[in-house]
Amino acid sequence: MLWVTGASGFVGTQLLRRLRRDGVAALALARDPRRLPAHWAAVAWDLEGRAPDVASLPRPSGLLHLAALAHVPECERDPQRARAVNVAGPARLYEAVLERWPQTPVLHVSSAYVYRPQPAPVREEDAVEPASVYGVTKLEGEALALGLRDRGHRVSVLRPFNHSGAGQDARYVLPSFALRLAALERRGGGTLEVGNLHSVRDFLHVSQVAQAYLDLLPRAGEFEILNVCSGTGQRVGDLLDGLQARLHVPVSVRVDGSRLRGAADAERLVGDPSRLQAALGRSLRLDREALLDELIEDARRRVAAGESVAGA
Numbered sequence: 349m350l351w352v353t354g355a356s357g358f359v360g361t362q363l364l365r366r367l368r369r370d371g372v373a374a375l376a377l378a379r380d381p382r383r384l385p386a387h388w389a390a391v392a393w394d395l396e397g398r399a400p401d402v403a404s405l406p407r408p409s410g411l412l413h414l415a416a417l418a419h420v421p422e423c424e425r426d427p428q429r430a431r432a433v434n435v436a437g438p439a440r441l442y443e444a445v446l447e448r449w450p451q452t453p454v455l456h457v458s459s460a461y462v463y464r465p466q467p468a469p470v471r472e473e474d475a476v477e478p479a480s481v482y483g484v485t486k487l488e489g490e491a492l493a494l495g496l497r498d499r500g501h502r503v504s505v506l507r508p509f510n511h512s513g514a515g516q517d518a519r520y521v522l523p524s525f526a527l528r529l530a531a532l533e534r535r536g537g538g539t540l541e542v543g544n545l546h547s548v549r550d551f552l553h554v555s556q557v558a559q560a561y562l563d564l565l566p567r568a569g570e571f572e573i574l575n576v577c578s579g580t581g582q583r584v585g586d587l588l589d590g591l592q593a594r595l596h597v598p599v600s601v602r603v604d605g606s607r608l609r610g611a612a613d614a615e616r617l618v619g620d621p622s623r624l625q626a627a628l629g630r631s632l633r634l635d636r637e638a639l640l641d642e643l644i645e646d647a648r649r650r651v652a653a654g655e656s657v658a659g660a
C-alpha cells in the first residue's frame with residue numbers, strides 16, 4: 349500500500365485520484381481526513397505533532413512525502429512553524445517508518461526554490477541559495493532526507509518547479525490571476541492588480557508532475573536529487589496576457605507594490621530536465637494553451653459558486 353502525505357493538498361488530491369483510477373491501493377496521511385473522499389483509506393496525521401502509530405498501519409510499498417507549508421509568504425510570516433512542518437515533521441515520520449520498514453522507497457518532495465536563480469537552466473549540482481524562509485526549510489528538509497541515504501535507506505529528493513491546474517489554491521500566481529479575472533469578467537470589467545510580471549518560471553501541469561512522482565517512486569534510492577521540470581521558461585506576464593485574452597470583457601492591469609515579493613521573487617527559475625528525462629525515458633512539456641483554458645474555466649466555475657477572491 350502506497351503512503352501519501354499531504355493527500356488533501358493540490359498535488360495529493362491529483363495523485364490519489366490517479367492511484368484510484370489505476371487500481372493502486374493507497375493510504376492517505378492528512379491533517380484532517382474528513383476533508384478527503386470517504387472511499388480513500390486515510391489516517392490523521394499533523395506534521396506538528398507526533399508521528400502516527402505506524403505499527404497499526406499497513407506496510408508501505410512506498411512513501412511519497414508531499415505535505416508542507418508550501419506558500420512562500422506564509423512561511424515568511426511564521427518561520428518557526430515552517431521549520432516545524434517542513435523539517436521536524438518529516439524527520440519524525442521517516443524515523444518511525446524506516447525504523448520498522450528500513451527498505452521502504454521514499455520520495456521526499458522539496459522545491460526548486462532551494463536554488464540560487466541563474467540565467468541558464470538550473471542543474472541539480474548547481475548552487476543552492478534559497479532566498480526565502482520556504483526555500484531554507486525545504487533545503488533543511490532535503491538534508492534530513494539525504495542523511496537517511498547514508499544510513500542505507502532508499503530515499504531520493506525531488507525538486508519540482510512550478511505546477512498548476514484546476515483546483516489550485518487562489519494564493520498561487522496563476523489561479524490568483526484567473527480567479528480575479530473571472531470575478532472582474534462577471535462584473536463587466538475593471539482593473540487587475542499584479543506583482544512582478546517579468547519573472548520567468550518553468551511551469552508544468554499538475555497531472556504531469558503527479559504522474560512523474562508515481563513513475564519515479566519505485567526507483568527511489570537509485571538517484572539522489574532530480575529536478576521535476578520542463579526546461580522551458582514562461583514569462584508570468586505572458587501567461588497573464590493569455591488568460592486576459594480568454595475574457596469576454598476588457599480588463600486593465602496595474603502593478604501594485606504590495607504584491608512584489610522582493611528577493612523571493614527571483615527573475616528566472618527554469619530547470620534543466622536532463623536527469624529527469626533520463627530517469628523517466630520521456631520529457632515533460634507544458635501544453636500552455638490547454639493549461640490557460642483549464643485555469644480560466646475553473647476560475648469561472650469557482651467564482652460562480654461563490655468562492656471569495658479576497659485572498660487571491
Ligand SMILES: NC(=O)c1ccc[n+]([C@@H]2O[C@H](COP(=O)([O-])OP(=O)(O)OC[C@H]3O[C@@H](n4cnc5c(N)ncnc54)[C@H](OP(=O)(O)O)[C@@H]3O)[C@@H](O)[C@H]2O)c1
Binds near residue numbers: 357396414
Ligand atoms: N504546487 C507547486 O507549484 C509546487 C512547486 C514546488 C514544490 N511544491 C511542493 O510540492 C508539495 C505539494 O504541494 P501542493 O501544491 O500540493 O501544496 P498544498 O496544496 O499547499 O498542499 C500541502 C499539503 O500539506 C499539508 N500540510 C500542511 N501543514 C500540515 C501539517 N501541519 N500536518 C499535516 N499536513 C500538513 C496540507 O494539509 P491541509 O490540506 O490540511 O492544509 C496539504 O495537504 C509541497 O511539498 C510543496 O512544497 C509544490
